[in-house]
């Protein structure tokens with residue numbers, strides 16, 4: 001089995017390359033005009049929401065849930081989307097918070113930022129801004145946002161404690177975190193494979209290799225200072241999903257290990273609050 005990727009710079013470079021290629025492939029699916037929403041976007045956000053947007057604005061989304069459904073945004077709120085990708089959730093959030101609210105998208109991948117800015121322009125959205133940067137060092141002042149959303153991104157960060165600590169710093173007292181992320185249900189020590197070996201076999205860019213367990217997530221949120229923490233499973237992935245999406249190499253994990261993971265890798269809705 002190959003060595004795990006443990007160098008944070010190498011992980012970020014691999015993630016940046018993967019998602020740069022992915023958004024370019026999605027945007028170019030039918031040449032200069034896009035194919036419009038896929039069944040994934042419709043399933044995550046609902047046909048009504050998606051069809052209300054111009055088809056070419058709904059470029060591929062790469063989420064594992066719907067962080068807007070978790071966040072329950074209110075008019076006038078200031079929102080930050082960690083790892084905003086092609087900008088779909090930022091643009092939907094911008095409509096929910098209205099003209100007196102504001103939504104920042106933060107991403108480290110140039111092709112994602114270009115797509116997001118182009119889409120914002122097409123929609124004439126004036127209450128959004130897409131920032132280039134790392135979610136481990138959020139380029140916003142202390143106590144400057146009401147809500148932090150994120151969809152399938154925190155698992156990709158090498159230092160998740162740093163991400164959650166900086167999210168806490170950026171939130172106003174009383175502000176909330178509303179995240180969809182990939183999370184292991186159960187203790188990794190209970191699996192018939194060493195954690196390091198498992199993470200090596202799973203794909204970082206595919207969002208499984210860097211996933212925390214529920215208890216690890218809760219511990220990091222508490223360490224950052226968050227309260228009112230909740231993690232609720234919204235979807236479970238079976239062995240077939242892992243075989244199809246996550247393994248770097250066919251046959252890298254023995255069948256019995258795959259079976260032991262059946263249903264244990266999940267999408268979770270994660271909420272927490274910075275005390276007021």
Ligand SMILES: C[S@@+](CC[C@H](N)C(=O)[O-])C[C@H]1O[C@@H](n2cnc3c(N)ncnc32)[C@H](O)[C@@H]1O
Nearest residue numbers: 019061062063083084085107108109134135151
């Ligand atoms: C799985 S995609 C999700 C995109 C978007 N949230 C969505 O739902 O479509 C992950 C995104 O996070 C970004 N990303 C990953 N790690 C990051 C980091 N450390 N800092 C900033 N952006 C990051 C990637 O560039 C990519 O756009």
